[in-house]
Amino acid sequence: MSPLGSQQLSPPSCRGLGRALELCQAAAQMNKNSSDIMALAPNTPNRRGTVCIFGTGDFGRALGQKMIQSGYSVVYGSRSTQVSNLIPKDAEVLGHTEAAQKAAIIIIAIQRQHYNFLTPLAEVLRGKVLVDISNNLKLNQYPESNAEHLAQLLPGSKVVKAFNTVSAWALQSGTLDASRQVFVCGDDVEAKEMVMNIVRALGLNPLDKGSLLAAQEIENYPLQLFPMWKFPIFLSLGLAAFFFFYCLALDVIYTYIYENNNFSFFIAITIPNRICPVMALILLALVYLPGIFAAIIQLYRGTKYRRFPDWLDKWMLCRKQLGLIALAFASLHVVFTLVTPMRAFVSWRASKGIITQALKNKTEPLDHTNAWISDSYLALGILGYFLFVLLGITSLPSVSNNVNWREFRFVQSKLGFLALTLCTAHTLVYGGKWFLSPSAYKWYLPNIYILSLIVPCVVLAVKFVLIFPCVDKPLTQIRQGWERNPKYSKQSNYIINKSAV
Amino acid sequence: MSPLGSQQLSPPSCRGLGRALELCQAAAQMNKNSSDIMALAPNTPNRRGTVCIFGTGDFGRALGQKMIQSGYSVVYGSRSTQVSNLIPKDAEVLGHTEAAQKAAIIIIAIQRQHYNFLTPLAEVLRGKVLVDISNNLKLNQYPESNAEHLAQLLPGSKVVKAFNTVSAWALQSGTLDASRQVFVCGDDVEAKEMVMNIVRALGLNPLDKGSLLAAQEIENYPLQLFPMWKFPIFLSLGLAAFFFFYCLALDVIYTYIYENNNFSFFIAITIPNRICPVMALILLALVYLPGIFAAIIQLYRGTKYRRFPDWLDKWMLCRKQLGLIALAFASLHVVFTLVTPMRAFVSWRASKGIITQALKNKTEPLDHTNAWISDSYLALGILGYFLFVLLGITSLPSVSNNVNWREFRFVQSKLGFLALTLCTAHTLVYGGKWFLSPSAYKWYLPNIYILSLIVPCVVLAVKFVLIFPCVDKPLTQIRQGWERNPKYSKQSNYIINKSAV
Amino acid sequence: MSPLGSQQLSPPSCRGLGRALELCQAAAQMNKNSSDIMALAPNTPNRRGTVCIFGTGDFGRALGQKMIQSGYSVVYGSRSTQVSNLIPKDAEVLGHTEAAQKAAIIIIAIQRQHYNFLTPLAEVLRGKVLVDISNNLKLNQYPESNAEHLAQLLPGSKVVKAFNTVSAWALQSGTLDASRQVFVCGDDVEAKEMVMNIVRALGLNPLDKGSLLAAQEIENYPLQLFPMWKFPIFLSLGLAAFFFFYCLALDVIYTYIYENNNFSFFIAITIPNRICPVMALILLALVYLPGIFAAIIQLYRGTKYRRFPDWLDKWMLCRKQLGLIALAFASLHVVFTLVTPMRAFVSWRASKGIITQALKNKTEPLDHTNAWISDSYLALGILGYFLFVLLGITSLPSVSNNVNWREFRFVQSKLGFLALTLCTAHTLVYGGKWFLSPSAYKWYLPNIYILSLIVPCVVLAVKFVLIFPCVDKPLTQIRQGWERNPKYSKQSNYIINKSAV
Structure with a gap:
């Protein structure tokens, strides 16, 4: 002892x-x-x-x-x-x-x-x-x-x-x-x-x-208890709660009132599996949105020597957290989707469809368009999720410490935008056919995957404009220290230009 | 050269x-x-x-x-x-x-x-x-x-x-x-x-x-070759072997003798997929059991200034390893479950069921209770596994180094108990309907998921008692240095109280 | 401010x-x-x-x-x-x-x-x-x-x-x-x-x-932009492209020409899910192949005091990268496989089979051999992938830093070969029955999983020879500094032997 x-x-x-x-x-x-x-x-x-x-x-x-x-x-x-x-x-x-x-x-x-x-x-x-x-x-x-x-x-x-x-x-x-x-x-x-x-x-x-x-x-x-995580977590919880009640209204209550079907068990898997991908897509887009804002502000001001507005600063500082929460939602979406065939409701629906065909004494031929759509949205989703996981692994401290600045940027920016593009395409292909169908608009409200597409599509569209050479070139110059209009940082400008730094 | x-x-x-x-x-x-x-x-x-x-x-x-x-x-x-x-x-x-x-x-x-x-x-x-x-x-x-x-x-x-x-x-x-x-x-x-x-x-x-x-x-x-892992791995292997033969007896041998069905291929997936969740749940409960023991010992002694028995010390030191092995079993359970629809036996059973219905010329209506149970045990399992993976990620050295003591405790203790609760609920909902059914007791032996519930239920019940204010308050005081009965550490007590540390 | x-x-x-x-x-x-x-x-x-x-x-x-x-x-x-x-x-x-x-x-x-x-x-x-x-x-x-x-x-x-x-x-x-x-x-x-x-x-x-x-x-x-990753990535992309066109020819074009079936949608999931496991298996074998070469060279030369050829040096240095790319392909294979039941084509094929049986008014009995094969290749694949993921986690910098040389070697060498063996067995059991069937050889070309087995089988066979005591003993001695034929490093030999180092 x-x-x-x-x-x-x-x-x-x-x-x-x-x-x-x-x-x-x-x-x-x-x-x-x-x-x-x-x-x-x-x-x-x-x-x-x-x-x-x-x-x-x-x-x-x-x-x-x-x-x-x-x-x-x-x-x-x-x-x-x-x-x-x-x-x-x-x-x-x-x-x-x-x-x-x-x-x-x-x-x-x-x-x-x-x-x-x-x-x-x-x-x-x-x-x-x-x-x-x-x-x-x-x-x-x-x-x-x-x-x-x-x-x-x-x-x-x-x-x-x-x-x-x-x-x-x-x-x-x-x-x-x-x-x-x-x-x-x-x-x-x-x-x-x-x-x-x-x-x-x-x-x-x-x-x-x-x-x-x-x-x-x-x-x-x-x-401290995860101070950097507070805002992203509250934002996610708030958004998730909103989407939950939105889905509850459209998928359970509407169906109960107008179609007299009790689908209350949708609360366990169907609705979470609708919220998760929507949350993942929106949060991933929110990771890249402040960068878009920053680029527009810098282009408009013509200098990098001015402070961003406070909200943008704060937003930029919690992008890693937003991205990881998005990855968590995406992972839940993957697992919720993969258990689909094990659900009693799904196997009941499948066997009902087969029995109906069998009783009609005929087999339907393979719908090639349907096969294409089904396979390609699955493939897009898998590749997008794969890149997303890669981003998550790169943000582990021990991995990011072994990566230089250029490599980190390549993964987080290039691969990140690729992941966002793939995930947006996954959602578009999945829901595409319902966009113009009036039956998708219960109570004149759009389905939530339509809502989820707004932010990512805006981010991707503006990013697409920003990589055009005529926009990219001045932006690069500004970020290297060039100023279109030196009035903004008059005092410092003299030293910066003269001492050749 | x-x-x-x-x-x-x-x-x-x-x-x-x-x-x-x-x-x-x-x-x-x-x-x-x-x-x-x-x-x-x-x-x-x-x-x-x-x-x-x-x-x-x-x-x-x-x-x-x-x-x-x-x-x-x-x-x-x-x-x-x-x-x-x-x-x-x-x-x-x-x-x-x-x-x-x-x-x-x-x-x-x-x-x-x-x-x-x-x-x-x-x-x-x-x-x-x-x-x-x-x-x-x-x-x-x-x-x-x-x-x-x-x-x-x-x-x-x-x-x-x-x-x-x-x-x-x-x-x-x-x-x-x-x-x-x-x-x-x-x-x-x-x-x-x-x-x-x-x-x-x-x-x-x-x-x-x-x-x-x-x-x-x-x-x-x-x-050294993983000295901290030796005991947890041998414990897991021993338990897993016991449950393997238990399942072999009940699922393969019993069925062969009394129902004349040769289900020997159950050895490949069905039985492993029964052992894995049971092992994961028991090992996860064993991670939290020594903390419960420690609390009871401290409450009973009324002081923290006495060494725990050796077996408790050793047990506490291998909790991380136990938890990670539990996570490995849980992950195997997830993958084994997700491949279910791809198994020849499962698709044969499904088509047999459908054909039987078709030949009877009728479709069964949706069983809402069944849909609820199926969806909710899946959802509970997914959420429990999700938290479990979070715990695993937090125990990566580079992550835990970036987390302060309070945050580490929050994740490992609060989220850990939540994961245990969800996983226990998952098992309860999954097997609940068979508890009282005599056909579940082949050879008067309970099914192994019933065995697996004993330890987690005990841990959760005692933990529930321990968070009551009337128990939590003295425990907190003891852990802050207060002693109910100073006789245990008489000599040191004088210094501790007087020098106000 | x-x-x-x-x-x-x-x-x-x-x-x-x-x-x-x-x-x-x-x-x-x-x-x-x-x-x-x-x-x-x-x-x-x-x-x-x-x-x-x-x-x-x-x-x-x-x-x-x-x-x-x-x-x-x-x-x-x-x-x-x-x-x-x-x-x-x-x-x-x-x-x-x-x-x-x-x-x-x-x-x-x-x-x-x-x-x-x-x-x-x-x-x-x-x-x-x-x-x-x-x-x-x-x-x-x-x-x-x-x-x-x-x-x-x-x-x-x-x-x-x-x-x-x-x-x-x-x-x-x-x-x-x-x-x-x-x-x-x-x-x-x-x-x-x-x-x-x-x-x-x-x-x-x-x-x-x-x-x-x-x-x-x-x-x-x-x-630098991932200099160590360049060769492994280009090798993987080249191999993957080759296998893609190979599969395209056999699965889509051949079927279209000779069976008049338009399976172009196979491009989305079916073909990727054939390429991924093949790539994973070949790359994993390529991780262990240079070690085999090194052992043979050392045995042949009878000394470790001579430099390996340059290509072998470079190959050895990118084994970690090869292994991680193999893991990425294996992970994609897992997800591609798990989404199978969700594919429109697969559910169409399944219901067609069931309806055909139903219309014939009979149910087929369970094929036990088939159940065994199906379950065992799934189980082998799951265990192999599980070990593969373990290897991946161990190669995270923060984990490998906490592991001593002996532990690292145990995981990367022993568990690595076990993973390779399991994955090879998974492929053998999966495709075994088609090996001798002439219909598997469209245009007299073997199916790609047969191609994928060549390298792993060679690696495992040679490794099996190398662990025999009569081969392992001299190799161990050589690697401890013993030289069969001191002429190779004459000058240094004197010092090494005399000063007892």
Whole structure:
């Protein structure tokens, strides 16, 4: 039984979240396995230096343990100097003042609400590097970040924010799949460099985020829940709900009222399988629409040196998310379609058709047009979906990191437009024959696949115009820095043109 | 033709494995391409320093080549000082003693069984940093690690273990997709730091694993074959075999004996497609069961400051693997189900049904209940599988690295339980009507989908209890550090409460 | 409104590509969001040092902004010293001479065609480190790389190539999913180290590529478009085209001429679904064929210390790409097959068969052999595809990085051969009954699945021979370094054997 109990190792993010985490437990357990292996360095005289840790909580102990392994001397500052069996055995435990005097760097592993107890120690901590590793329970819980609060309390010390996004798991385990990125910020460059050296010595990757003003962002990071996904998801849910009720009205209620057929079971598969392709097509078109807008704006303004409107900026930033949600809908459409032959309703309808023919004592000949249409919309859909999946794979972080800018652009732009074209053609061929048929317009409303075609067709039509040389050439020039009308960025223009950049 | 033949560049792991590797060959070939491009640095006076390499084997040469590129002077120690055309051309080749005298760091690129020849050199090597890069052929082949053996032979030298997990491919090629992690361990912090600086200079990421005691683990690393997967895979194979014979008995043998039907071809698809969903559901439930146990144990003990039983620890550590195997079974179930209409047996059965109706001269009306059941279990299964795939994608290392702790928890816990609920509902709706039918109990044994429901239903029921506020609140408090009964961790408690961590 | 307009931040790779990038725009927009958060470090006295940037273009400003955040003092060299509101506010703008005098490192953020204006500054720039960050518009646009050109113009300065593969996005945004790798090369090791320290300070990973001769490669990198994929893709397209016309002739034209059936709609699905599995099987076999060749060559030569022929080297290097293209074809085959029941032609054919039976007033009994064949080729195909997908997932960079050499080999070699065996068996069982039937040989030509079996069967047969102990043992020895006939590598042999490596 190792002296360091493994249950005590929840990361600060867990603690900060204030939530019970069975996953954390697993993380903590990692330590048990590795503590048998990752031996503490013997007490060689040439240690890296001494680090003081205020607080003997879960994360303080895990960090100390890891530092000792990496060759640091660790001294804990605690109100009680009674040596606990939870504290790493090679660490010293002293009173706060004595501990702080021993080291140039003090890691503040205590919660924000107890920072006040540090003020009497201001004199001892003067000139020292204080590392704030704390997290909060909510986004923007306090007006200023914990690190800035600490810096205000102890103006004589150099406060650096670090380690708050690291879990005890990443610290303790030798696994490569936990994120090793440590965000660091602080006003004192030397202090920051000292902390970043510790981060590197622990096998983690420090990332300098600038001055202490960035602490708020760093503290919010582990509390965020997919911030980039919020708008795309709400948009998709809203659109999907609209289309659901639209289909419900036309396919179930209309049929019930006018044809006296109860098709309520359409809610399970038929209607979802109508909504999914429509959503996939519209969202995929929405991925490429802002690029079209941007090109038109740049052509109209004749310069790239002006900011786009805010809504366009935001839209452009969530294109990856929109595309992935579109891929999710497309995948659901594929599976919903493939289970068709297994549905009781479909096999009932098929056998009814066959029996009707059999009772008439005749077989209908093969309708070649129908065979062509059926096969070609399936083939178009399959190829479009195939390219769509390729786009999805390319947007996996590890794949996109191995691809250069030109390759990424080729896949996301060229193949993306090809996928959009194929999917639009798939929908057109599928529904083409009903466009002019009056029976397709129940209650004078168009079928939803007609609605779904509007955005993609507009995007493809405008894109088609934009690749004409007479439009493409000036656009390329503008994007290389040329300006039709230099009045827009007069001041900067002089420097840009003269210094030949 | 470059002087460095490309076939000679197998990594130490290849050599160590003692296996013929055509993949290694490809790695080695990389060098040919890149050696034309990655030019040797000219003999500028300001080199980084001199490194000595004992041994001119494959990996020794590859490492030397790379070091010269990165600006080091390299001198090879060899019994023969005859210059071979395989040795990088800017390197010197000297006798062992002369070579060792020229450098502070000596890389021991020779196999463990020849370490003895180093003992006469003990005096020359005194105080030098020796880098052990060797691998073995088997796990725990020797009682102590190669690096520790070297340290015992030469107690006056500072032994550092490094580079053994790197392949010549990663060293030579400019590709980004080879792992760049280099595990380093050693008792002397300064020596370790010197080696880690070389690792960084070569464009690799050093990871400090502590003292030389960790060498055994580092040497075992490249010899392991999915150690975390062993238990989950054997468990799955065992369960799958049990269910296979269970189904064989009920579906093939029973039918043959009592109904005189030879359904032996069920072995190919029908039975696998019964086993796969059952395995997927049970394994998915087993992913969430240990979390339930942990919660109950913590509630019962009233503290998180006590270690879980060992079996629970181990179980928790292989949840990711269990989940991925469950996903594999679920995917097989999906494909096996989707090919159903293509099976000769199924189309024969369908046409038989239709012909029977046709001969009776009547068509059966649509059974609405049946249509509802069929559509809804399909829809539930599709949605459950969709969430399941999402969970799988999130567990890809590059995705989970880009997700913070809260997001990871949201996906793995919330969406995971939703997937489990949907899959359980899918099975319940599918089999519901047979539960009370006596004909479903051949030989008084329940059908296997009934067996498969036990674990998931228990997990969901207990989880339902655990999210009640009266249970959730104390659990959350316990996981935040509160203790109902401080007797369990008396000694540590004092510090924890007083120092306000 | 931040003083740094966000539209100006296109990366050098965008600029270099000379293409209009809507994606770049999004990258640039990132800055807007982050510039509010990533505050500039206050003017503390302890800055890291001063860096001079020549040129105030998009990338020059982005780099300067990032450097200021990381604690550097930045001074811009410009012909006009008028302070533009586009320049980061904490940066100084001076004339070129004054700016260069202030710093030891000068970043040349101007285009190659304007390098000449630097020659008058040669005296000022003597001994300074010049960082060339430029890109070109085309591969090998100039005889020598931009960096070498710069070094020739200013022989007294130390030129280092760096930053050209980094986008403004990676510089500015805190997202983790942009590639952080910075290739660095240069003839002066100290200068290179200084630049690499800056790279590290900006949170990026420097990778030393050797001397300035590597600049050409580094400059070509962002201009390449999947260089490793070119040969496999052209090979696949050529083969696919051949098989398309082969199928067109046999399935459509032959049928039209001799059976007077117009099956032109086969072009949409039937023929693609014949080509895809054939392509997948052949390409998968081509992945394993070079390994077979290599083994035979090594056995014949009795040594591994000789280079393979060039074509074999190249073939081995594109095996991953061949395998992934094979997987793409296999996936298309799966989807094309699964949509079969939805095709108008197929349901017409099925109902025709049923009606024919119904009109004859009899039902045919189940053909057990047929049921066995149908089920087993489906099951073999499903399992083969399942393993194939596993191989594909393992080749994702983030997964293969988390796997050691032995595990990677196990998956790619053992599971790969198992997948090949299953897929070959799938094809054999599917087409087995037609092998000896004369009607399968239209125009005396074999059906394409017979053609597709040649390569895989040869590979499997030879592999089967190679795993016999009497062949495997000498091969293993050869690959461990043993030589049957040392004449091939006489010179090196002495060293290798004597120094016991």
